[in-house]
Amino acid sequence: MTAEHEHIPPWYKQFWPWFLIGLLGSSVAFSLVYLTLSIHYFDGTVAEDYYKEGLAINQQIAKQERAQALGLSATLRADPTTGDIVVDLAGDDHPERLILKLIFPTESHRDRELTLEHVRAGRYVTMLDEPLRYRWYLHLQPDDGPEAAWRLTGEARFPTGDEITLVPGI
Incomplete structure (x- = not known):
């Protein structure tokens, strides 16, 4: 009996390696897009003296009154x-x-x-x-x-x- 060799194509001609590379590539592309958007539309950080600003609400109410x-x-x-x-x-x-x-x-x-x-x-x-x-x-x-x-x-x-x-x- 002779064993028939099954022809396996090289990795670059198969579906699964390209599918996995595509997933990784799309995640990198989306990450770069979101990074660019977050840098461009930066909305500032929380104020360093947020506690003082919170206490200032009483002053704002006094101004209103x-x-x-x-x-x-x-x-x-x-x-x-x-x-x-x-x-x-x-x-x-x-x-x-x-x-x-x-x-x-x-x-x-x-x-x-x-x-x-x-x-x-x-x-x-x-x-x-x-x-x-x-x-x-x-x-x-x-x-x-x-x-x-x-x-x-x-x-x-x-x-x-x-x-x-x-x-x-x-």
Whole structure:
């Protein structure tokens, strides 16, 4: 009896080695894609002084109560063609200038801080160098930083021709 030799093709002509190499290659490719996305859309680290920031919530509540006690509210209009921002402040406090913080929800490098100058009874104006787009959180306060006496907050999607209402809030 003669034994017949079964012809076995070389490894590079077989299915399973290429299937396993394909699995490994696709996992490396997906890992590189996710690494690139995570570097590009880095959202920052947890603040080093998170405990102090957590305790600062009491200060934010005090600002809200102070704004409510003064009866403060504001309407904001942003002209998309000229870049003018006009804020009409209603209530018992009319400082010489206001600080408007525009906070982008997902990318902190887009955050902006504008100084509005008092032009007449309760009206403040400033100009933007480029029109606003997308959604923003708005914080309006009389001074810069955490030492401000009060704060009004709101949210808006730009460009818009509508008035945006800012009310006391955290």
